[in-house]
Amino acid sequence: MLEKAAKRRQWHVGEGGTRLAKVGRRATRVAAQNEVEMSGRRSHARFAVNLAAAGTLRVFRDVHVQAATAQELIAVSAEPCAVGQRLSINVLDDYGVHDEPVEVIESSPVSIEGGIRHRLRLRRLATVEAQPAGAEASA
Amino acid sequence: MSAPLPGQFGVLSRDVEVRIVNCSASGCLMMASTPMAVGTTGSLRIAVEGLEAIDAVQVVRCQAIEGAGHVYHIGARFLWTAPPRLDSIRHVVPRLAANPAGATAVLSPS
Numbered sequence: 001m002l003e004k005a006a007k008r009r010q011w012h013v014g015e016g017g018t019r020l021a022k023v024g025r026r027a028t029r030v031a032a033q034n035e036v037e038m039s040g041r042r043s044h045a046r047f048a049v050n051l052a053a054a055g056t057l058r059v060f061r062d063v064h065v066q067a068a069t070a071q072e073l074i075a076v077s078a079e080p081c082a083v084g085q086r087l088s089i090n091v092l093d094d095y096g097v098h099d100e101p102v103e104v105i106e107s108s109p110v111s112i113e114g115g116i117r118h119r120l121r122l123r124r125l126a127t128v129e130a131q132p133a134g135a136e137a138s139a
Numbered sequence: 140m141s142a143p144l145p146g147q148f149g150v151l152s153r154d155v156e157v158r159i160v161n162c163s164a165s166g167c168l169m170m171a172s173t174p175m176a177v178g179t180t181g182s183l184r185i186a187v188e189g190l191e192a193i194d195a196v197q198v199v200r201c202q203a204i205e206g207a208g209h210v211y212h213i214g215a216r217f218l219w220t221a222p223p224r225l226d227s228i229r230h231v232v233p234r235l236a237a238n239p240a241g242a243t244a245v246l247s248p249s
Contacts (some may be wrong), residue, residue, distance in 0.1 A: 053159040057169065057196070057213075058152050059181035065147045075149065091149040102151075120151075 063120065065091065073102060073122040080107045080118040089122065101125040157213065159185055164229055166199070166216035174211050175201045180218065185228060194228040195220040 063075040073089065081087070081104040091098045106121035157169040167183070179198040184191055200214035217229055224230070 053185060055157045055159050055169065055183055055185035057155045057157050057171070057175075057181050057183050057215075059155065059175070059179050061151050061153075063149045063151050065149050075151070077151065081151075085153065088152045088154075089149050090152065091147050093147065 063089070066119075071124055072105075073120075073124060075120045075122060076110070076112065076117045077120055078117060080109070081120055083107060086125070087122070157183070160212070162228065162231075164217075166214065167196070167228070169213045169215065170204070171211050171213055172209050174203070175213050177201060183215065183228065192226050192228045192231060194218075 061077055061079060063077045065073060065075050067074040075089070083104050083106065085104045087102055087104065089098075089100055089102050102122035102124055104120055105123050106119075108119050109116050110119045111117075155171055155173055155175070157171045160168040160170055162168070169183075175198045177198055177200065181196060181198075182193055183196045184193045186192075195218040196215035197218055198213055198215050200212070202212045204210045204212055
């Protein structure tokens with residue numbers, strides 16, 4: 001069984017059935033107790049973490065604000081958004097950074113200068129609060 | 140001035156909940172319910188021993204887990220966008236290596 005899997009995945013099988021990952025011309029023992037099996041391509045050991053370990057990956061994208069009302073923002077993005085998705089929009093100007101939660105209520109493709117962009121209608125979920133530069137220092 | 144003005148550039152940020160599967164000094168493997176385009180950059184924030192650790196990452200692989208529904212394995216590498224900091228996720232890895240017996244316990248649930 002192990003030999004068959006090793007043949008399929010190009011492992012070497014060591015004594016006692018220990019799997020050895022193939023690394024070019026040499027094989028590296030990878031069956032360390034707390035170490036995840038390595039394919040041999042990586043230069044650093046990997047360590048398994050508790051599967052309950054949760055994290056948050058925050059990803060960003062540029063948008064161009066086309067119109068703004070008290071309730072909505074119209075922005076143009078290079079990528080579409082899912083309707084109902086809750087995002088945060090940050091706008092930087094001379095007065096500070098505006099950080100505001102928004103919800104996508106419409107995402108439609110538009111042609112701009114020969115390219116496809118996406119027009120996003122965003123519902124403003126909270127009142128925009130200006131954060132003047134140096135406000136924290138003075139507080 | 141209290142709101143974005145038409146013509147301004149802005150940044151939309153989206154938070155994606157992930158589960159950390161494993162990590163090394165160079166990157167980590169996560170599970171998420173939404174796919175990520177390869178090349179996407181962002182900041183990964185996890186709770187480590189009661190403290191928040193954060194690092195800039197770039198998605199290098201995204202693969203659906205067969206038979207698991209909308210669950211994806213996302214491989215990401217750490218980016219050096221700032222000098223090393225104590226709250227860097229990479230700072231935790233040497234501690235993991237120094238304490239292999241507790242490798243699965245050092246990263247606690249948030």
